Amino acid sequence: MFGLVGHISLGLSCLATLALAIFAFRGAGLATLRRLTLLNLSGVAFASLTLITAFVVSDFSLSVVYQNSHSAKPLFYRIAGSWGNHEGSLLMWALMSAAYVHILAKLAPRLPERFSQIAFAMSGIALFGANLFVATLSSPFEQIAGSVPTDGQDLNPLLQDIGLIIHPPVLYLGYTALLIPWALACAAMLTRLPAKDWARAVKPWAYLSTSFLTAGIMLGSWWAYRELGWGGWWFWDPVENVSVIPWLLALALSHSAISIQRRNILTGWSLTLGVLAFGATLLGTFLVRSGSLVSVHAFAAAPGRGLAILAYLTVLIGGGLLLAALRPVCKASQDDALLSRDTAMRLQNVLLMAITITIIVGTLYPPILQALAQPPLAVGAPYYNISVIPVVILTLLLMAAATSLSWREGTLPHKRTAILAGIASVLTAVGFLIFNATPLATATAASAAFLLMMGARPRSAVQSSSSRRSRRATLTAHSGVAIFALAAAANAAFDFEVDRALSPGGSFTQGDYTLSLERLDRSDGPNYLGVTGTVFVNGLTLFPEYRIYPVREMPTTEAAIHMSLFRDLRVSLNAVDGRIGDQTQWAVRFHRKPGMLWIWIGSFVTALGLGMSAFTGFREL
Amino acid sequence: MRSLGLTLLFATSALAQVPIDMTQAQQERASALYKEVRCPTCVAQAVGDSDALLSQDLKRNIDALIVAGRSDDFILDRVSQTYGDDIRLRPKREGRTALLWAAPWVAIFLGLGLILHRRRKRS
Numbered sequence: 001m002f003g004l005v006g007h008i009s010l011g012l013s014c015l016a017t018l019a020l021a022i023f024a025f026r027g028a029g030l031a032t033l034r035r036l037t038l039l040n041l042s043g044v045a046f047a048s049l050t051l052i053t054a055f056v057v058s059d060f061s062l063s064v065v066y067q068n069s070h071s072a073k074p075l076f077y078r079i080a081g082s083w084g085n086h087e088g089s090l091l092m093w094a095l096m097s098a099a100y101v102h103i104l105a106k107l108a109p110r111l112p113e114r115f116s117q118i119a120f121a122m123s124g125i126a127l128f129g130a131n132l133f134v135a136t137l138s139s140p141f142e143q144i145a146g147s148v149p150t151d152g153q154d155l156n157p158l159l160q161d162i163g164l165i166i167h168p169p170v171l172y173l174g175y176t177a178l179l180i181p182w183a184l185a186c187a188a189m190l191t192r193l194p195a196k197d198w199a200r201a202v203k204p205w206a207y208l209s210t211s212f213l214t215a216g217i218m219l220g221s222w223w224a225y226r227e228l229g230w231g232g233w234w235f236w237d238p239v240e241n242v243s244v245i246p247w248l249l250a251l252a253l254s255h256s257a258i259s260i261q262r263r264n265i266l267t268g269w270s271l272t273l274g275v276l277a278f279g280a281t282l283l284g285t286f287l288v289r290s291g292s293l294v295s296v297h298a299f300a301a302a303p304g305r306g307l308a309i310l311a312y313l314t315v316l317i318g319g320g321l322l323l324a325a326l327r328p329v330c331k332a333s334q335d336d337a338l339l340s341r342d343t344a345m346r347l348q349n350v351l352l353m354a355i356t357i358t359i360i361v362g363t364l365y366p367p368i369l370q371a372l373a374q375p376p377l378a379v380g381a382p383y384y385n386i387s388v389i390p391v392v393i394l395t396l397l398l399m400a401a402a403t404s405l406s407w408r409e410g411t412l413p414h415k416r417t418a419i420l421a422g423i424a425s426v427l428t429a430v431g432f433l434i435f436n437a438t439p440l441a442t443a444t445a446a447s448a449a450f451l452l453m454m455g456a457r458p459r460s461a462v463q464s465s466s467s468r469r470s471r472r473a474t475l476t477a478h479s480g481v482a483i484f485a486l487a488a489a490a491n492a493a494f495d496f497e498v499d500r501a502l503s504p505g506g507s508f509t510q511g512d513y514t515l516s517l518e519r520l521d522r523s524d525g526p527n528y529l530g531v532t533g534t535v536f537v538n539g540l541t542l543f544p545e546y547r548i549y550p551v552r553e554m555p556t557t558e559a560a561i562h563m564s565l566f567r568d569l570r571v572s573l574n575a576v577d578g579r580i581g582d583q584t585q586w587a588v589r590f591h592r593k594p595g596m597l598w599i600w601i602g603s604f605v606t607a608l609g610l611g612m613s614a615f616t617g618f619r620e621l
Numbered sequence: 622m623r624s625l626g627l628t629l630l631f632a633t634s635a636l637a638q639v640p641i642d643m644t645q646a647q648q649e650r651a652s653a654l655y656k657e658v659r660c661p662t663c664v665a666q667a668v669g670d671s672d673a674l675l676s677q678d679l680k681r682n683i684d685a686l687i688v689a690g691r692s693d694d695f696i697l698d699r700v701s702q703t704y705g706d707d708i709r710l711r712p713k714r715e716g717r718t719a720l721l722w723a724a725p726w727v728a729i730f731l732g733l734g735l736i737l738h739r740r741r742k743r744s
Contacts, residue, residue: 230671338740347732357725357728
């Protein structure tokens with residue numbers, strides 16, 4: 001029953017988006033187009049509700065429910081399980097894109113008419129492709145062959161966490177928001193829209209996307225920190241990498257849009273960025289879903305689906321890039337001084353692209369070498385740390401310089417602010433070096449401190465040139481980045497880790513810490529077997545847990561974390577042989593992780609600042 | 622039969638996986654090395670970030686070599702002789718990785734070149 005309802009609503013959405021594309025090209029009125037976007041949204045929303053209901057009532061006649069749910073699973077996770085799999089997550093993708101296009105329809109009266117019609121036609125094409133894919137090749141409403149099983153195979157236990165409930169939706173809100181810049185860029189190129197109109201239209205969407213992506217990526221990181229028993233928060237895993245690429249491109253796009261509004265520079269490049277940013281989200285989806293990259297995120301590798309995504313990507317992004325290549329080059333009459341915000345904005349594009357290219361090269365190098373029948377090669381965190389962080393340091397310094405330079409004609413930053421920031425930066429560096437930090441961590445911390453202090457006192461010459469609202473947003477976002485970078489540097493430099501085998505009653509002392517495993521208690525849950533340890537660390541009591549989910553025969557470690565202002569203490573418990581019994585040897589891993597709280601705060605403040613920019617952009621539309 | 626085989630496998634490797642007691646300096650060296658060595662059954666994950674059984678074995682092997690007084694380079698070479706060069710998460714600098722290592726700097730120089738070229742054309 002659920003299957004049939006789902007199929008019908010998705011079919012309806014396919015028709016609505018096809019009609020949207022055709023009617024918009026033929027110049028239909030906004031009211032008609034808005035009705036079609038609403039019809040599409042209703043269809044996909046109804047399909048999503050249907051799928052969630054099927055998960056809630058555990059209808060195992062749907063194969064996606066059978067493969068990813070279990071009747072003993074708590075309600076919360078049954079609901080979240082509806083997007084914790086390939087088919088469901090792509091349905092969510094279609095839902096959010098549909099919602100954004102409908103919002104665009106609401107805002108359309110503020111944009112030139114022909115431009116918005118073409119933008120709807122492009123959106124219609126993109127949505128039609130996505131809906132068709134979800135309705136056919138990747139349908140979550142596929143019936144199971146044969147008789148209905150009595151119970152499901154359960155959700156991957158690593159995904160049964162509050163992090164799973166919020167990380168994918170927030171991340172997808174960021175990804176799908178990039179459909180709009182792509183549609184706007186294509187429409188701007190097709191209708192020869194003046195650059196300033198394009199910049200005004202695209203800016204809020206680029207900011208909205210970066211804001212959600214910042215939050216979404218860091219929520220994923222927070223989940224990994226708590227749920228994977230390793231104590232890290234960023235692993236340069238291929239799937240993490242492909243989520244950062246759209247973030248970098250959208251960030252470059254939003255800053256380029258400001259440059260157009262102010263100085264009419266970077267016009268052609270920003271159109272290309274609008275196409276590429278959406279391309280990066282699709283490429284990421286392709287790489288993950290096709291099985292080219294293997295990780296915890298690759299739910300099921302299905303080559304047929306990979307090919308369909310590749311075809312979709314080629315048509316939409318190839319088409320967009322073709323438009324950009326054929327676009328007549330506009331002769332800009334720039335008269336800016338070398339030392340100006342204009343140059344800084346060009347440089348930020350160079351640095352953000354250098355980071356993007358490095359991440360792409362690092363991620364694709366091993367599969368490409370493999371395709372060339374070369375001996376295998378692995379590219380991991382040590383490579384990225386050495387290659388990307390120096391460019392990040394340059395970016396932090398550029399951010400500090402850029403906000404104190406004015407457009408067109410540069411004046412040197414306020415001397416006193418610069419001197420104070422310089423002193424703060426040197427003090428930070430000395431502090432890091434005294435405690436034996438690596439040069440890379442020291443340089444990162446010093447430049448982050450410089451950025452933080454430069455932002456603390458904005459210059460009066462710069463103040464006059466932009467609205468108070470947008471200045472406040474910039475200051476917030478940039479301070480967030482500085483806090484994050486400072487905390488991440490401290491975290492990398494002063495991490496302390498011990499790995500020991502302990503039996504109940506055992507203890508050890510290492511460095512400043514004495515740790516004892518007081519006792520172990522059984523703590524079974526509805527769908528798992530659990531053991532919880534009582535661990536004393538320097539007078540604090542922590543309760544790390546070890547679980548085994550029998551349906552999938554999979555263990556998870558639930559680390560116990562004691563959070564404080566400057567450092568986290570983290571204890572995880574691991575059964576050495578992967579089983580729970582009287583003979584079990586327990587490995588206890590202890591971490592002191594400095595600055596963790598500030599990594600989350602910095603990210604949140606950054607997302608907030610970017611969100612403020614998006615809000616301002618929508619108001620000024 | 623299959624499950625019995627697995628149980629035996631688990632049981633035999635368990636002995637090798639019990640962490641070894643080390644001094645703090647040794648522990649710090651070990652932690653740094655764990656980040657350089659890939660978990661053999663993972664894609665781009667370090668043994669330090671993995672609870673896979675083979676990673677546990679590898680970590681204990683690294684510990685043992687540290688306690689035996691071997692240098693970091695010796696340990697990395699020993700590990701790559703056993704598992705192949707793709708056990709290193711930081712690829713060696715050699716001909717076929719030139720593009721990989723040059724990527725960020727090539728991108729920056731091309732970008733700077735483009736900016737300067739455009740400026741010159743303007744004036």
